[in-house]
Amino acid sequence: MASLGQQPLRVALLGVLSQDKGARAVSECLRALRASGGNVEVVLIGFVPDEDAHAMRGTSLNATGSYAPEELPVHLARVRPHVVWFPAVWPETYSYTLSEAMAAGLPVLAPDIGAFSERLSNRRWSWQVPWDLPAQQFPAVFGAIADQLRGGEWRGPVAAGFASRPEVEGRYPVQAMADFYDGAYQAPWRAAVAPTASPSRV
Numbered sequence: 565m566a567s568l569g570q571q572p573l574r575v576a577l578l579g580v581l582s583q584d585k586g587a588r589a590v591s592e593c594l595r596a597l598r599a600s601g602g603n604v605e606v607v608l609i610g611f612v613p614d615e616d617a618h619a620m621r622g623t624s625l626n627a628t629g630s631y632a633p634e635e636l637p638v639h640l641a642r643v644r645p646h647v648v649w650f651p652a653v654w655p656e657t658y659s660y661t662l663s664e665a666m667a668a669g670l671p672v673l674a675p676d677i678g679a680f681s682e683r684l685s686n687r688r689w690s691w692q693v694p695w696d697l698p699a700q701q702f703p704a705v706f707g708a709i710a711d712q713l714r715g716g717e718w719r720g721p722v723a724a725g726f727a728s729r730p731e732v733e734g735r736y737p738v739q740a741m742a743d744f745y746d747g748a749y750q751a752p753w754r755a756a757v758a759p760t761a762s763p764s765r766v
Contacts, residue, residue: 568646572604573603573646573713575607575645575647576608576640576645576647576648577609577610577651579610580611580612581611584652585652585654586650587616588653589653590625591619593699594624595699596699602707604703607627608627609628610627610631611629612625633660636664640670650662650673650680652695653675655677658679659678659683666683666687671709672690673691673693673709674692675692675695676692676693677695689718691709
């Protein structure tokens, strides 16, 4: 884990930043950070697909470009992020890049949906925020993470009104339940869409 000191908080995004991976959320967050004067640097280790590039116009997002899977550790060592952010707005079933961030021992910020919720529920130096957290709240979220990193004390939740999970490190329980994917797995975003609407990928 890179030492923060008084330098800007370095936030890494991993992989392909498409709409379902949170391109719009990242764009809005970058604009909110610029407006707030937040001391945060965001680097995309990966790329934005051409069809989603319009969402990032005017944000000055730094990106490394595409990479082979075996090259990711090299990029992480070069960027030396203080935290890896997963801004996905669609439930993931596993997330290879999350595995890489965890294997590297990096702090993680992720939404409270899908595989992120399950795999990070008992991991220290990880934070989960509501998947639909307004962009205007992210400067405060990153500020709270920076404070915890500088103080060397993980204190859990960084978003107002979001309850913490048990502080048990190193165990990743799997819940067995009927129709998990269509039920609890998708529940957070299902509650936010109209009953007749179905999510679509952009």
